[in-house]
Amino acid sequence: MRLKTVLIIACAVFVLVLNGAASAKLTATANHDHIKIDFFYHGSSVSVRGVSDPGSDLIIKIASADGHQALRQKGKVAGLLWMNVGELKFEHVPSMYSLHCSKKITDILDPGEMEKYAIGYEAMDKKATIQPVANDSEKTKWFNEFVKFKEDSKLYSETTGDILLTANGQEQDYYVLTPWPYQAMPGDYTVTVYAVRDKKVVEKAESRVFVEQVGLVKSFATMAKNSSVLYGTISIVVALVAGFGVGLIFRKGGGAH
Amino acid sequence: MHLYLPVALTSINVLVPVGLGLAVGLLSGLFGVGGGFLMTPLLIMFGIPSTVAAATDSNQIVAASTSGTYAHWRVGNVDFKMGLYLLAGGFAGGLIGVEGIKILRAMGNADFVIKMTYVLMLGIVGSYMFFESIMSMRKKKVHEAEEQRQESAFGRFLKSLPLQTYFEKSGVTHSVLIPIIFGSFVGILAAVMGVGGGFLMVPVMVYILRMPMHVVVGTSLFQILFNCIEVTFLQAYTNHTVDFVLAVLLLIGSTVGAQVGAVFGRKLKAEQLKVILAVIVLVVTVKIVFELTLSPSLLLAQSGGH
Known part of the structure; x- marks a missing residue:
């Protein structure tokens, strides 16, 4: 009985050691996790760094919590004049969304996984609700306009190939530097790093960025x-x-x- | 140098609002207009949310019009009596206009009416002032006396109204009903268009009340001052959209601009002032027509404002 227990523990340790040799635990640290908005604030920059398994691709998502936003909708009146024709309400959309991928996202991640983890504009479109719209194609049209509006305000972005990967023995160090737009509202932001292999998310790690107004502001x-x-x-x-x-x-x- | 604006929630290069304030304040001191029809779209262009741009502009106009009114008052160019009647009419008109907008919004065609009112009023006022001033400059003084003797049917009608009173500063006699009625008319349009109404009030004083141009400028600024105090307070109280830091940056430029404008105005003749104002109004009209007819790059915009 005693020998059996010792053998089980020895096997478990052996498996853990082998596993450890094959993959590093994914970590994520944001260097600038408390951004203070004072009178001279004109945006900032945030770097995210950590270690990952050398065989994995990486996706880094920086986003606020999902919320809602109402925007004026422009349209043609009498087939000639462009003016405000109503208001669209967007639900379940973050106010800020910044995505960084080590490779083109559609090449490294399955659409089902994108939807599951809300990675990429297409997945966000599926998650969001927009009122009032007549059908799905109109919804997608207005979601694309929403992304254009947000990108114009520097609050949404998707970039590929900007994650710096460096081999480090059995591990892989990664690093990304992203500008933090001054248009981003005060609040809590989540940095999520996804390790991806065979088009599936195999691991994820999180960090936080907190933005607050201070002093006279x-x-x-x-x-x-x-x-x-x-x-x-x-x-x-x-x-x-x-x-x-x-x-x-x-x-x-x-x-x- | 950039400063962060606590209510607009954005950062701006300080030279932008100070420069804009200086330019619009100059127009204010020269022509007696608040300049909201220029300043608000410019602030939006520089990334200020439309609701904050409109409210904060009212705040800075308080400073610019105080500065301008003071400059004109010291040289006797403010008709307080006329200004108070216009103000009373404008206040009543503003209340009617705000209710009218509520009805239009409920009917769902407010934006169409607002934009059309904007284009028509700016176009008509700008064109009329432009051609009238050019004609006046050509006719010269020879015809002036002759014209003054010829009284139109409209002029005779105005003279026949009750409560005639002499406005000493302006040197004109009118029924008190005239500034109240026309003040109301401008107040309604200003509320519908979401502007202070200076560019409408100035032509009313020049062409209907027949006031001398330089008294018009001072009196218009006096009237705008009180309108903007009311609007600033209401915007701060109900919508929380006045950005004090932005307002201070704008008023640094606009108060100086208003003084320079008032001084510079002495060097221009009344007709020249009218032509320049007419050209500015027409340029703004053309800009709005382009905005209405060209496809916008973005089909969504921040809520609030016009």
Whole structure:
């Protein structure tokens, strides 16, 4: 009985050692995990690094939590004039989405896996709901417009081949540097690294980036929201004083004929 | 140098709002317009959300119009009596216009009416001012006295209205109903179009109230000041869309621009001022017509604003 137990433990250790030799545990670390928005903030940059199994391809997704957004929809009126014709409500879409792949995503990942892990615009289209739209093709058309709008605002991006991979013995080091747009709202962002083999996700690791307003920026934003009467009054008084003050400085001016 | 804007939630090069403020403030001091019809689209172009751009522009116009009104008041170019009647009419008109927009939005064709009103009003006002000023410059003084003697049927109608009163600063006699009615008319249009209405009020004062151009500029600024105080407060209170930092950057430029504009205005004749304003209004009209007819690069836009 005792010998049997010893043999089982020895086999388990042997299997673990073999496994360890074949693959490294996937890790992910964001270097800049707390971004502070102060008066001189003009965006930042975030690098993600870690180790992975040498045989794996990598996909790195940086995204906010899914939320909703209402946008004005432009269309033609009377077949001639472009103007706002309504509002579209987008549900289950992140406000920011940045995807980095070691190779072209359709070459390394199965469509079913993309959908399962919400990787790529096509998968996001399937997950999102848009109201009001008449059918699926109209939904896809407006989702593509949504992506165009977000890419224009620097909040959505998909890039291929920007992950730097370096062999390191039995492991593979990876590194990606991505610009952090100043348009990204304060909040929590998740960095997810997927190790992919044979078009399947075999492992994933996560890290976080937290963005918050600090100092006077935070005070003004909070005051505008929570003490709007005081904020409005101060805005008006400052404008009146500034206008009058500059008027006094320019005493010799005037508009008479 | 870039600064982060706490309400607009975006970062901007400080030279952009200061420069825009200076340019629009200059127009404000020269022509007595708030410049919202220029500033708001420019701010949107530089990445400011439309709701924040409109509200913050009102805030900076408070500073620019204070600066401009003060400059014009010191040289006696503000008709406070006329300004108060126009203001009363404009306030009532604004309330009617806001209700009208609510009805149009419920009917689902608000944007069409707003855009068409914009194009028609800017086009008509700009064209009329342009051609009238060119004609006036050609006719010269020889015909001026003759013209003044000829009174139109419309002029006689205005004279026949009750509550006639003399407006000393402007040197004109009108029924108090005239500035109130036309003030209301401009107030309705301004509310529908989402603008301060200075570019509509100036032609009303010049062509209907027959006020001298330089008193028109000062009085218009006085009226705009009170309108924008009201709008700024309401926007800050109800929509939380006034960005104080952006407003300060804009007003640094606009208060100086308004003073320079008021000084520069002394060197131009009334007809020249009218022609330049007309050209600016017409350029904005053409820009809006292009926007309406050319396919936009993006079919989605931020909610809010016009």
